[in-house]
Amino acid sequence: MRILGVDPGSRITGFGVVESSGSRLVHLAHGTARAPLDAPLAERLAVIYQRLNEVITEFAPEALAVERVFVAMNVSSALKLCHARGVALLAGSLHHVPVYEYSALQIKSSVVGYGKANKEQVQQMTKVLLNLPSAAAKDAADALAVAICHAHSSALAAKLARHPALALQESAS
């Protein structure tokens, strides 16, 4: 399964594409969409949309994974982020790519094994898990992390579907 992870932001939006096959993960691409800082929000959204459109067209992902919004952050920043997030969800939807959401806790636990991991740890672990020659930039690493989280989550769901008895062990552990 090919997964596009997106870390939306009104200034920098990170993206990462990974392919998962069982527990095996292959890195396909990562990068960022950056709009000029002084450009109006509407123009910045167009830059994000066009870049994600290119990535979806090039890699034809079967899933788009994105972090769930949390409101603990500065509200004004969260509102700007949600404009970019809306554009990311739209890009997926217009290409009929189903969207999956994960909490920050789920993403960090899945990638670093620790829900309160910092950005550097996420960069380091995505580098290790995907055999990258060097760590990805923060926004791209966050995007790779949510893609990996979806890969792990889907692999677990598939395993539980094949062996229902494991679900009991899983929920008991």
Added chain:
Amino acid sequence: MRILGVDPGSRITGFGVVESSGSRLVHLAHGTARAPLDAPLAERLAVIYQRLNEVITEFAPEALAVERVFVAMNVSSALKLCHARGVALLAGSLHHVPVYEYSALQIKSSVVGYGKANKEQVQQMTKVLLNLPSAAAKDAADALAVAICHAHSSALAAKLARHPALALQESAS
């Protein structure tokens, strides 16, 4: 000048198109984009985007006017609204339609003459100002109101550009 007003919402997005010539206002269209309530957010955003795209293609507006975000409302609602708002700004931006933002106070003052007007008053005044046979639905009326606000604001700006001395009277009044 042809103006598209948009009142974004993740469930119902209103739109209204008016043409202004000096102080004269002509109503061209209004309506809403409604997605099934049980559809995922990404699908609802696609419905909004596609409807606004159709409207922009049909009417070729020269300006897109939208209410500025206010955070006094429920934060979770504001975050959802901003997903829809991002998609609306994107639709304008991809068609190279410049986006203008007005506060709720500016919009209501411009249309009703009273910054704390309620939704029914906005519906009634948009009906009167645009000679509508019947009042538009609330979301569409709000969209027409922001379009009218931009028309008034642009007409005033044009007047001040022609008669700079008026600017002093205006700022003194």
